[in-house]
Amino acid sequence: MPDALLSVEGLRKSFPGRGGGLSRRAVRAVADVSFHLRRGETLGLVGESGCGKSTLARLVLHLIAPDGGSVLIDGTPFTGASERQRRKLRRRLQIVFQDALSSLNPRMTVGVNIAEPMRLQGLGTPAERHDAARELLQLVGLRAGDAARYPHEFSGGQCQRIAIARALILHPDIVVFDEAVSALDVSIRSQILRLILDLQQRLGLSYIFISHDLGVVKRVADRIAVMYLGRIVEIGPAEDVVRNPQHPYTRALLRAIPIADPRRMRVQDLGLAAADVASQAPPAAGCAFQPRCTLRLAVCVQEVPPTVQVAPGHTAMCHHVAPGNALASRA
Amino acid sequence: MSTDVVLELRGLRTRFGPERGGTVAVDGVSFALRRGRTTALVGESGSGKSVTALSIMGLIEPPGHVVAGEILLDGRDLRRAGAREFEGVRGSRIGMVFQDPLTSLNPVLTFGSQIAETIRAHEPISRAAAEQRAVRLLEHVGVVDAAARAQDYPHHFSGGMRQRALIAAAIACRPDIIIADEPTTALDVTVQATILRLLHDLQQEMHASLLLITHDLGVVAAMADDVLVMYAGRVVERADVDTLFHAPRHPYTRALLGCATGIEDDRRAPLQPIEGMPPDLRHPPPGCRFAPRCRHAVAACDAASPALQPFGAAHEVACHRAAEVLADA
């Protein structure tokens, strides 16, 4: 991808398994993940708990060192860079976490919290940092005077605004939102979503938006990547992925989401995947989803499926979409 | 009211802290639960929906107290009943399922013995018989290989499996009422679907009344027959599910529906959040509690609190302007 602002190639990470004895097998949290992010776009990353989406975010930001693979920002290597280079590159890539209150240092005022990235980067004088923080507070819809208060004095939604202000103070190109609206109430959530979208328009930001909620991801993303047990099993334009899902997991996910309209969907219409079968460990061979897949073939148990392009910019990792195996005719 | 009403709340009022300076979390809530129907109680955090459930169960702990109202089970007020009688009702007539299955299960007891204990608390049967019934119950809620699973401890299981076990405990004595407080909020969406289906099937099969507490409008649309919308401790709208989604009258209900993010929504359509925050219940607004955030608020809304008033059959709205056409779309 020549025009990619962010390129992720073959990122891998395993963690030592928990528990002692025989069960102590390494858990592959992220297995060979590649994607890119174009300038000004939002990539939605969706998946259920334990799929590795948060680990992936931390690998991209190099908060965890990957076992392999690379991250390039505007063509400059980020993972392979020296500590000093990486520190500088961090200015271009910032993150907003789920738990807004605990992502703010409780012993610093809101203003100091927001200005902290500048300080850590050695930018500006104390007065400049203070002014920048006050300006950003207004940008995210709070008052400049709130800078003197402490995080615990604010509600969850307000804390998330503060965390967003902090993520913006270094003028990043890319902001990663890791379940940033998941803990918020419906009415507050849409306030924050609107803020996030407004800021993107104003500042020309590129986003990676991570959530377990496909409805929320669909609302903000240009493209959607679906993760399952450490792999991106399907990625494509948001509308395509939702309207024309190719991977059986994406389909199961879509069918399981209740639609807020009793005339169109009742509990009987919810698709039931073999959910409780899911163990956190992927099977030793073959496709990660095959133990739950209703369309399992012999080949699915034996070989990891290839990544197949089903439409321009839309790929899926499934034996069924491989040439000669049309899923559409089966489903 | 028809005879199939099993539980009726009249003017329930639950307060935390002292009379002055305390928080009235539930302020005059009335509704009836009917046999064979699912009632959804919808609201955001702090709306009082969970406190309502805990009040029904008699599980409000000091500094909280149910200070007024009646909780009528088959016409008998549970608030006047003694502690022993209340305990007998809890678990046998009313079963409860909580949001977090891990913290509501005892980590040092096996699944089977926890369910058996619930049964033995209400019925004079032997331990062995109770454990046998526990295994049958686990089978009933879709736990594969139930006899073996009954010997396992909660931490061995996935969230979905734990929630199944909790549901098995809740239905152990074939209650007339099941209260499920955000039963799927902590679960993945594919697991949520199976748990919702299970709750629905059990409720149908036992002809029980299901009170489903949730913030998720998708879950409401899928599950509910009747819907109660709560805001800041009060019920603001009550309707059958179709009316609520297609002809809501309360501005809060309408705004809430506008906030929902569904997979079908167009990205380019502007988001319409509800501005502001829910009121601080230590100092609630004098009139309608939604008035400070309401686009349709007029002077009357700040002056007096609107009461629920009927609009057609089985539709009640607490809004001064409910009769007017709310052309906010």
Add this chain to the structure above:
Amino acid sequence: MDVPSDRVGVDGAAVAPPGEPRRPLSQRYWRLFAFLRDRTAVLAAVVLLAAALGAVFAPWLSAHDPYEADNLLRFAPPGTPGHLLGTDQQGRDMVARLLWGGRVSLLVGVVPTVLASIIGLALGMLAGYARGLLDQFVMRVLDVLLAFPMVLLAIAIAGVLTPGVTTEILAITVVLVPYVGRLARTATLGVVTMPYIEAARAAGGSSPVILARYVLPNVLSPIVVYATTLMGLMIVVGAGLSFLGLGVQPPVADWGTMVADGRVVLRRAPHVTVLPGVVILIVSLAFNFLGDGLRDALDPRTARR
């Protein structure tokens, strides 16, 4: 900054609580004021300050020499003219002895605790932040020290060195390090998993900076509270060492030694034992209350309003 200064179309006014925050004083001082509003803690601080001043200015405050025996005036009860709090079994003035005794007792209570807190904090933070082998090594060494009973270890250390105040301070310091170290490590483990540490790393914070600016302020308050509690206890432990002849040598006496010496004449002259005992009690309590007050004042979540 090229961030546009005008507001984005998000509604801030409705979201922020009403009223511009009032902060009459610079933030630097408001924690001090929060502390000053806590009457118990202020009283404790005043008591400790008085004890400290009494110890420092003992020669000027007392008309008598604490070691000057007066065989004609033994067991004088409190209120005796010239001897406000009476005299002990050797006729030495109690006021003078309490003031001079405070020099040793406060020194032994405060100095080792402060030293051990600094060392323990450094070790604990390092172990908790680095984890892995360094953590294992540091913690096992501290565990070995912890395995000995506190007083026994102090006796052993003091026993191999020449008795005196320096030895006493050294022994108590070594004894306390593992206690503080463990607490500091636990507190550090709790802090390093917080998302704000991750946020600091994402912004480019290096490990030393994160330790100093994020971990230290957040683990400091439990340590400060614990240390103030220990100070009271160490006055008693110091007395124990002196009693065994491993601390200060007679005729110099700290409060604990005074209690010990007085016990043989408890029936005849209870004030000889009771007075230093009461002083120890008051000072220990004051340290505890000061610790509680500091904890509340150090935490912005409890200090305001």
